[in-house]
Amino acid sequence: MALAIIAAVLGAIGSVIGTTVRGTRAIDQKLALSGAAESVLAALPPRNALRVGRQNGTLAGHRWRIDVAPINAAPDTPPSRFVPLAVNMRMQGPGGAQIQVTTVRLVPKVAE
Numbered sequence: 001m002a003l004a005i006i007a008a009v010l011g012a013i014g015s016v017i018g019t020t021v022r023g024t025r026a027i028d029q030k031l032a033l034s035g036a037a038e039s040v041l042a043a044l045p046p047r048n049a050l051r052v053g054r055q056n057g058t059l060a061g062h063r064w065r066i067d068v069a070p071i072n073a074a075p076d077t078p079p080s081r082f083v084p085l086a087v088n089m090r091m092q093g094p095g096g097a098q099i100q101v102t103t104v105r106l107v108p109k110v111a112e
Helices: 002-042
Strands: 053-059 062-070 082-092 099-110
Touching: 002 053, 002 062, 002 082, 002 099
Parallel strands: none
Antiparallel strands: 053 062, 062 082, 082 099
């Protein structure tokens, strides 16, 4: 009877350890993905050189894609020297985890 109780307890402990290991692995993947995303966003061209379009590449096994598009301002928006651009980055890690980051960059308006 004691062996059956010990076996049940050990089985439960094994299940808890397995769940903890999977959770830790998922957190590690998300942290690596976030760090790689920060590196890619930090390497974007300065705002006066940022252009509308798509860029893609890889960094440490992480595939990324950045789409830069103009944001349509409301008609009653006061004139400005800057134009807002939406920067949308998608990144996928080697293990399949994904992250999406969207931000806005203000770029100088091109003289017409």
